[in-house]
Structures are given as C-alpha cells and as structure tokens.
C-alpha cells in the first residue's frame with residue numbers, strides 16, 4: 252500500500268490527468284455497455300431508452316441457426332425472432348445480400364444507410380417454415396448457408412424446392428460445405444472437394460452460383476481461407492464476433508452470433524449496441 256501511495260505521488264500532473272481520462276472513459280464505456288437495461292424481465296425490454304449508435308464504416312452481419320420454439324442454444328424462438336425483426340425494422344435497417352457486402356468491402360460501393368446482413372447457418376427447414384414468414388412480414392431478406400449434402404436428405408433440413416422458393420423471393424442461398432466437416436480437421440484434398448461439391452450441387456439444383464461460404468463450426472485459418480479463394484469463392488464468413496468494415500479480410504468476415512439464452516432479447520440488444528460503442532470510443536479492432 253505504501254509503495255502504491257509513493258508511486259502515485261510521483262505521478263506528474265500530466266500523467267495524473269491521463270490516468271483520470273482513462274478511468275473516466277472506462278467507466279463511461281462500462282455504463283454505456285449496460286444500456287440494454289437492468290430489467291431482467293425478458294418480455295419487455297424497454298426500447299425507448301435504447302439508442303443504437305450508427306457507424307457508417309461498419310456493417311452488422313447477424314448469424315442465426317434455427318428459428319424454433321425449443322430450449323436449445325441454436326434455436327431462437329419465434330416470438331424472440333419476431334421481436335428482433337421488429338426492432339430492426341423500427342430502427343430503420345435494410346437487409347442486404349452477401350454480394351452487396353462484398354462490393355462494399357472490396358469495391359468501396361455504397362450501402363443503404365443502416366445495412367444488416369441476416370444470415371442462417373446449416374439450412375434448417377424452420378428457416379423456411381418459421382423465419383421466412385416473419386421476415387417477409389417485416390420486409391427483410393436473408394442469406395442461408397446450406398450444407399448441400401443434408402438438403403432433401405434429412406427431414407429437419409430444407410428441401411431444394413424450399414431453397415428455390417426462398418431464392419426466388421430475394422434470399423441468397425450460399426455454401427456451408429457439403430458435409431459440415433470442420434475444415435481445420437480435414438486434409439487439403441477433403442477441403443477442396445467439400446468446397447467444389449457444394450458449389451456444384453447448388454448450381455445443379457438451383458442454377459445459382461454460390462460465391463460465398465460460411466465455415467462449418469466457424470473454424471478456419473489463413474491456409475484454409477486461401478483454399479476457399481482458390482475454389483473460386485469471393486468471400487467467407489466466420490463466427491468472429493465483430494462488425495464488418497473495409498479493413499475486414501473478405502475470407503474471414505465477422506458476424507454477430509444470436510443464440511437462445513435465458514435473456515435472448517436483452518442479449519440481442521446488447522450485442523447490436525456494443526459494437527458501435529467499440530468504434531465510438533476509438534477502441535482498435537484486432
């Protein structure tokens with residue numbers, strides 16, 4: 252304690268001011284990050300006292316899996332999902348496609364004022380039966396990264412007809428590989444085969460070019476990213492929690508995962524607010 256006291260007294264006036272600024276910034280940020288509300292009741296997060304700070308340099312990419320009334324972390328319930336879409340609509344968000352995001356990152360293209368890319372991994376049937384009607388109601392389109400070897404094979408996955416209908420209505424159908432094997436556990440040959448087969452399957456079944464992929468289980472490294480590039484994909488999505496900016500690696504695009512938790516909606520609000528604060532306070536992205 253004595254040593255600390257001594258050290259503190261040795262601080263020059265200028266050092267002390269710096270220290271004070273740091274403490275204030277940290278406290279302000281901590282307070283702001285809690286804006287989502289202390290209220291623990293899930294039913295009524297208070298929307299009117301929430302302000303989402305926008306940063307036109309970044310784009311939020313949401314990542315869902317299942318939309319179903321189940322108690323699983325991968326399953327966001329229908330009422331929760333509807334609440335998220337309602338918020339996004341009320342905050343004035345416009346959903347974009349992976350192609351539009353790519354043009355923004357790589358080509359410097361402009362995006363609508365509040366862009367959001369709403370993605371789903373795996374290609375579950377409930378994306379069609381549950382998420383799609385809700386998104387239609389709020390005027391949003393989504394992107395589904397499908398495991399091409401599961402579609403039309405397993406009951407809880409989309410059929411190719413459902414995928415086609417989604418695609419005909421503005422959804423993007425992209426690749427999540429052919430069999431969902433973690434790429435960090437596969438050989439180069441296996442990875443290349445997975446990448447090529449899933450593209451070919453989407454082409455064969457839907458007549459579409461899949462230009463984007465989401466890494467199965469989110470795992471990747473720079474070598475794998477290069478294999479993805481070599482296979483002809485324009486970009487790849489990870490589960491690295493951040494917003495996308497023009498500094499992002501187009502083969503390692505960041506996303507904001509949305510899971511079912513004890514307080515899904517409070518978490519959702521906190522997550523969509525936290526990232527803009529990172530930029531607002533000038534914290535460096537790693």
Ligand SMILES: [Zn+2]
Pocket residue numbers: 372373427431467468
């Ligand atoms: Zn997956």
